[in-house]
Amino acid sequence: MGIDMTGQPVFLLGEELNALEPAAFDTEVEFQDLLARHPRILDFGTLADGRPLRLFLVAREMKVPTEGESASAFWLDHLFVDADGVPTLVEVKRASDTRIRREVVGQMLDYAANGARYWPAALLQRTFEETCADDGAAISDVYGELLDGQSPDEFWATVEERLGAGRMRLLFVADRVPMELRAVVEFLNRQMRQVDVYAVELTQYRGRGDHRVLVPRVHGEVATAAKTRSRSAGAGQKWTRADVDAALGSRSSEDRQAGLTLLEHADALGRPVANKAAYPSISVYFPATGKQVPVWTLSLRDSPGKDDLAFSFQSITHHLGRDAASAFADALPDVGGLGQKLAVQREKGFTGWPSVPLSALSAQPEALRQVCAAVERLMDGGEG
Known part of the structure; x- marks a missing residue:
């Protein structure tokens, strides 16, 4: 119970017993790259029709303009999207970064507000397809998993509408989530009807050789459950x-x-x-x-x-x-x-x-x- 919070090792049993000890991520870049390559770590919850959630990477370091595309910009760590067209904004911080306590919340809200203004469908589609190409993924295969009988244009128009309506997820990901951030996540969930806010604590364990275990712990699920149920009552129908x-x-x-x-x-x-x-x-x-x-x-x-x-x-x-x-x-x-x-x-x-x-x-x-x-x-x- 609670092994991801106690500091105790996890034991991997094969031909012999291998103790995996809690280990920090060496750099924030390593942490970010892990999530970009393995978004299943963040696949918790369900889609509107009850299918398991799966996230698809739109971009690493997604540009967030402040006054139009040519103006100064911020950079969101990751932007994902799911098959319902709901965008997921992710900010990654290690516990050693003091900004994880308060500053990251203001950052994220800035990204959400400006992304909703400056990420039109065409830009998102182009960015997503460029990311797939950079990762060596066949776009037809990825779209085969992502699209539910829609054309790419239809899907990205839906994503744009979700952004315009403020329908999105905000994920704060850290190797240790401080109590202050958990409290803010719960508060934002109570106040924001369309936006789901989560803090994901990702603990890493390392053993001999290349053995690693990643244990995610999600904060904010209880606060989002009621509004997710109310939204899903009629949100999943595709109209002709x-x-x-x-x-x-x-x-x-x-x-x-x-x-x-x-x-x-x-x-x-x-x-x-x-x-x-x-x-x-x-x-x-x-x-x-x-x-x-x-x-x-x-x-x-x-x-x-x-x-x-x-x-x-x-x-x-x-x-x-x-x-x-x-x-x-x-x-x-x-x-x-x-x-x-x-x-x-x-x-x-x-x-x-x-x-x-x-x-x-x-x-x-x-x-x-x-x-x-x-x-x-x-x-x-x-x-x-």
């Missing part, structure tokens, strides 16, 4: 176009017609992509300057009055630049509070997901036409 059409059928005639107008426009000029969410949802990619750019997501929530159309300014800015995003914002209608949200986005560099209620668009047909015209200008390079 037919599902979205059916959901629109239960709306008012005006809202239904507005939704169908948007989808018909998408069918004619873009590529609709079904989403995996707790409610019927569909995103649309439109071609612009030779790229497929996710432009908007229609979400039909539990209450008809909460249906909305959200614009993916984060991806538009990443793919087409801030000037194109600014021109697109200027072309959108000022209805349903959208104008105020766009003003905030202008100040923040167009990195968010401002939305407008579907009912606000259905009440003003001219506003709906303005949205479609703005998308067409974006496809033409923002001219007109």
Whole structure:
């Protein structure tokens, strides 16, 4: 009981008895490399459909910009993702590093906030595929394990949406987790509904030759259990176009017609992509300057009055630049509070997901036409 905390050896029994003694990691780099090569060490918990969790490495030393890609940046130790599209941010510290007590928490929250702003789907996909290539892994084999009938574009769009909604895991990994960090982890879990926070204590034992034993101990699982159950109640369904059409059928005639107008426009000029969410949802990619750019997501929530159309300014800015995003914002209608949200986005560099209620668009047909015209200008390079 509790052998990973007592300092007592672990005994490996083969032809003879081999005592494995607790041993520190020589360097933080060694510690980080171990997790990058063997992410199964961190595979605790389950996916939304009950399958065992498995993490896939997106990047070691993932760049976290503070004001856009060209600005100064921080570096996250590891970024992983699971088959549900939930990002997992990992910071690694040895117990000898005094920052493990308090400073690392502020660091991690900084990474989570800025990563959600500056990691669009295209960047994540490119980084992941480059990491696979660097590690000598066949991308088709890795995607075969990671994707559940989705295309890579669909999967990474889901990851981007998770980030935008603040749905992620934060993992503090250390060879010894101080009580102060455990307390902060429990507190953050109680306060943050969408984010799961864990501290993982990884104890290493070494014996004769190359024998090593790694014993992970997870702190924070009890605090996350209740909110994980509540989230998983409807979070795992993948919605089709037919599902979205059916959901629109239960709306008012005006809202239904507005939704169908948007989808018909998408069918004619873009590529609709079904989403995996707790409610019927569909995103649309439109071609612009030779790229497929996710432009908007229609979400039909539990209450008809909460249906909305959200614009993916984060991806538009990443793919087409801030000037194109600014021109697109200027072309959108000022209805349903959208104008105020766009003003905030202008100040923040167009990195968010401002939305407008579907009912606000259905009440003003001219506003709906303005949205479609703005998308067409974006496809033409923002001219007109």
